[in-house]
Amino acid sequence: MADLKYYDIITKPVITEKSMAGMDSKKYTFYVHTDATKTQIKEAVEKMFPGTKVSKVNTMNVNGKNRRRGRVVGKTASRKKAIVQLTEDSADIEIFEGL
Secondary structure (H helix, E strand, C coil): CCCCCHHHHEEEECCCHHHHHHHHHCEEEEEECCCCCHHHHHHHHHHHCCCCCEEEEEEEEECCCEEEECCEEEECCCEEEEEEEECCCCCCCHHHCCC
16 A cells, blocks of 8 residues: 555546535545545545545545547546535535636
């Protein structure tokens, strides 16, 4: 297992219609490092975004898709996605404001 720091765990936010609809109930979706655990993800969100308090974390592994360019067959990278549920008294995450 790699020695992961909190700034290595969260790769980028997921900005889709479904993830934006979850923001009303304080659910935020991120792509995370494939070796990260739920407790590491919780600590990373609470450290990177001050004032936030995480109640639960759901994770899922997203397999890569097969892609073709002519006769050449390849595969996109596999990812890990995390849906973070914040508590009711928690502050909102600022990177999603104004979207």
